[in-house]
Amino acid sequence: AIIIGVLGLIPGMPNVVFILLASMFAALAWMRHKRIGEESQAAEAPAAAQAAAAQQPAESQEASWNDVAPVDVLGLEVGYRLIPMVDKGQDGELLKRIRGLRRKFAQEVGFLSSPVHIRDNLELKPNAYRIALKGVEIGTGEAYPGQFLAINPGRVSGPLSGRETKDPAFGLPAFWIEGGGREQAHALGYTVVDASTVVATHLNHVILNHAAELLGRQETQSLLDHIGKDAPKLIEDLVPKLLSVSTVQRVLQNLLDEGVNIRDMRSIIEVLAEHAPRIQDPVELTAKVREALGRAIVQSLFPGNAEVQVMSLEPGLERILLQAMSASGEGGAIEPGLADTLLRQT
Template sequence: MAIMLKRKILDNTDIIAAMGIVGIVVMMVVPLPAGFLDILITLNITASVLTMMLAVFAQDPLEFSALPSLLLTLTLFRLSLNVSATRLILLDGHAGQVIQQFGEFVIRGNPVVGFIIFIILVLVQFIVITKGAERVSEVAARFTLDAMPGKQMSIDADLNAGMITEQQARDRRKAIQQEADFYGAMDGSTKFVKGDAIAAIIILFINIIGGFIAGVVMQGMPLLDALHKYTLLTIGEGLVSQIPALLISTATGLVVTRAASESNLGNDLAKQLFRNPKALFITAGVLTLLAVLGLPPVPMLLVAAALIAAGVMLQRNSKVSVVEETAAARESEIEESKKPENVLNLLHIDHMELELGYALIALVDVQQGGDLLDRIVLIRRQIASELGFIVPVIRVRDNMNLQPNQYIIKIRGSEIATGEILADHYMAMSSGFDDDSIPGTPTKEPAFGLDAKWINAMYREQAELSGWMVVDAPTVLATHITEVIKTQAWEILNRQDVKSLIDHAKEQAPAVVDELIPDLLSLGQVQKVLANLLRERVSIRDMVSILETLADQAQGTKDLDRLTEHVRQALARQILQPLVGKDKTLPVITLDPQVEQQILDSIQPSDYGTFLALDPKMLQVLVQNLTREIEKVTLKGFTPVLVCAPLVRINLKRVTERQLPQLMVLSYNELVQGVQVQAVGMVGMNRAS
């Protein structure tokens, strides 16, 4: 029965809280009996003490994230109690046993003493605690908001370096947002406590003046009797209200001044105040000196003796703990050496790695101004936006076996690209003519192989004025990483990545995903189609359209090359967009019909799709003629685009991508309406003379 009742209460806490707040507001209007008011005053004291204890035992301010709302609720509750108590005092001449006993016990029935104590409590709360807590809240809120971008970048850098997982990164970002919300709310909540202290002083004088008038005019009491009675009741009511308010103000100050720790306030104070025995001995000496100079010797010497005893105990414990820690460390080393080595971690291979020579480590060191990790975060976002592909975490590590200025980009443990950069120099890329007036070390831009020079910072402005394109070393490395990812995205993409992309698409179009996988195509087959698209730098961001096309076409064929062509046709406008000029004209190179037929006849099926079984000599001539035609088209100012039949397209692209990786090969089916095709060249099989 008790368990069911507890569960019912926990399940309806929102209703209970709403009813409680409504009840607090009703208290201001509805008269309350004195006995019920005693219970509510006791609840107010209980809530204040409980809040104080929670603030003391909290290890982190966010553990008490409900404090801002609680402050508002308790402030409103105290004001309602003030209104109810004032009503009883003025109408009935009493306000229950709690207020009466407070007046008699705390101030012994003396209204003058009570008035002074009340004023002291209000001043302590208003000027000292509340004012300080308000200022700390303002500063904490401002610094927390200012630090948010840096913390976010630090999380992204740790994630990019592989130090934390995606889930840990999300948790940290959520904690940062909660921290900002908390301190922002506390900045406003301290105004409630400040206003409560001001209201208490005003209510005090209203009660005294109103009670005096009610006693003399309405009840015919003598002047001194009325003043004594109503002042005593008012002071008692004020103390009952202000002592809990003081506890709440103190709790607020403790929370906003509390730094995150692994233990509570008591443990932190004990560790830090009694950490150094020398401080205790010096304090004991000061107390002894004060006793000798004439201050009461008994309390001074007692406290001094206690401090000396505590200091001696701390010295002994510290020596013992050092010996124990040393012995424990030795035992741990011995035990660790006896354990069998865990080699499973050595089997892990990162999706992508960036290894740096020791001269390039500064590029990733934030303290030295390195921002490479932040650039890698931006690269991952750029690739996701352009290709619709989530790049895995890029592990960045140093490699002392490399040349000082060398770096290596790896995919699944295999070296894909390498280069050398000078971290303290700028790379100036050639403007098309030699200019020996700019001194520097000749080099090649690593991503695109352009002629360039490494120049000192002092020549940067001169090089820019001479028409050279000048970039810093981190930009050179970031560009190379970006180009490697774009080129090798099809190789990086695995089934797990595809599963994540499909799960994301399922949120928008669950029907097409359920129809396609696994009834029509397996996850691996979809991955192969997406890899085919990425291999030619076709964005897979429009995943829903891709899956829709596969669901339509997979019922008729399971050939992955044909399915890829169907998907390309569905994405034709997206593919053509960067190729078409402002006048909607697309300059293209075509194949001689006889050449196209020869290629078509040479296409052979296999277990892995189709392949081009063309005579090697004919293939060599074809590539040479195609290269020559591309050079002609480029000299005319056009971007080379080859158009051919759908079945020819994918096979021709594969046999030419090694010699002509930048060549865009389209099929006739990808030429959508509204695009004007302009033939600017044709490739035949005529041998070069």
């Protein structure tokens, strides 16, 4: 616009035409500059608002669903000195052991548990760890990377020089010792394990003791879906035609509470399908399943024994007990007075 305006001032040139063109281009340039400025302000406004919100204290910000953190089914929190044991970048040995524990649990118990979520917790002591189930603490302990735990199984021939403690999983007397004392500990009869094994064994013990709580509705459904791949008709005839997923879950939880594994799901489903048309109570269904799994239960308790010594009740007493059972939604219960009499006379 400036160049055209200058040309319009030269004598002999069509001054009016050049001046009009210069004015028009100047107006267009001004309008374009104004529009770009407005767009820039509009683009900067959200960023400025976000920056202002970030500078506001947390108390003044509006709550959202992002503030509601889901609770981990299984959690392991560690103090800062134990972080190398669970750090993938440092090839943490405990990570490998935890993966192996989950696989072993599935093979022994019969279902795949939730993953163990691991995080550091600076509120813990440097060498401490915490095991949580659905956000509730169910186990604590301490571990010392680079040292070894010498556990007294009850038949050692002498004490050790080291930090006296107890095995966190089973409560046995133990000592934390340096690597150079392992041979002496073995010679005296101690069981010697490293720090990662201590935590992993404790975690495994806790998981086995809470197997029933780890079998949620989602795990039950996944288990049924897995069985349904090989026997779809068996599952279709049971769930949801005869029993709900919740009822099947309760039966499986009852078995796990009693220390009975649920590896033989095919037999369990067949028994439930047989009795579900007449029985809906989870406790009664559990009793039927327990009978069907009798051989496996006995073998797990007394491996290699063809005969098992048992004690049976006198028929009259058994009849009284059966009559005294008061049925409830959660199963049977012995009348308190009769239970007290039995305890005092046993």
